Amino acid sequence: xxxxxxxxxxxxxxxxxxxxxxxxxxxxxxxxxxxxxxxxxxxxxxxxxxxxxxxxxxxxxxxxxxxxxxxxxxxxxxxxxxxxxxxxxxxxxxxxxxxxxxxxxxxxxxxxxxxxxxxxxxxxxxxxxxxxxxxxxxxxxxxxxxxxxxxxxxxxxx
Numbered sequence: 248x249x250x251x252x253x254x255x256x257x258x259x260x261x262x263x264x265x266x267x268x269x270x271x272x273x274x275x276x277x278x279x280x281x282x283x284x285x286x287x288x289x290x291x292x293x294x295x296x297x298x299x300x301x302x303x304x305x306x307x308x309x310x311x312x313x314x315x316x317x318x319x320x321x322x323x324x325x326x327x328x329x330x331x332x333x334x335x336x337x338x339x340x341x342x343x344x345x346x347x348x349x350x351x352x353x354x355x356x357x358x359x360x361x362x363x364x365x366x367x368x369x370x371x372x373x374x375x376x377x378x379x380x381x382x383x384x385x386x387x388x389x390x391x392x393x394x395x396x397x398x399x400x401x402x403x404x405x
Contacts, residue, residue, distance in 0.1 A: 253322040259376040266369040267380065270387075271314040272335040273365045273385030277358055277391075278307035280341040284355050290348030295401045300355070303394045310387045317380055331382050337361070352402045359395040363388055 253260055253363035285300040338358055346354070366388040373380045 253320075255377060257322070257323055260321040260323065262322050263373045263377045263380050264318045266372040267314045267318045267321075268323070268326065269335070270365055270369050270384065271279075271311055271318070271325055271327055272332050273338065273362050274307050274311040274314060274387075276336040276338050277362050278304050279332075280338070280358055281307065283341050283343070284346065284351045286378065287342070287345045288348055288351050289345055290351075292348040292402045296348045296352055298400075299398050299401050303355070303359075303391075303398065306390055306394060310390070313383060313387070315340055317383060321377075321380075337365075340348045349402050352398055356395055356399055359391055361392050361399070364396070366391065 255263065281300045281304045284302065285297055288297055290296075290299075311327060315327060318325040338361055341354060341358075366384050370384045370388065371379055373384065
């Protein structure tokens with residue numbers, strides 16, 4: 248731990264920072280995946296999906312920043328480097344080609360479901376150690392689950 252005085256005992260801070268690092272990596276991955284989907288999309292629902300992806304990117308970028316800053320507050324060192332994200336993510340790689348809108352929505356939806364699982368796991372992990380971090384994670388999980396619902400609704404029935 249870097250900071251000489253933190254609000255949590257070092258062992259608890261490490262548990263919380265490790266959980267936040269996992270959230271950070273998967274949130275950065277989600278931002279990059281959604282931007283890739285946004286750029287390389289086609290189909291009948293192109294415009295609706297295209298426009299729905301940017302708010303998810305914005306949410307993921309903001310969440311990753313909040314996770315990284317919380318790691319710093321607790322004396323840890325966040326790692327959002329490309330190589331670290333690539334090495335630590337558990338999400339499958341998104342296509343580098345053009346992707347039809349319904350296929351893109353399914354892939355991004357699967358990733359948002361995966362992100363929700365990562366966040367929910369972190370909520371359980373940090374709950375007994377740091378209720379403030381738990382609150383941050385709950386708010387972000389709610390946000391991404393709303394994003395999932397709104398994205399799926401764009402192509403539902405088309």
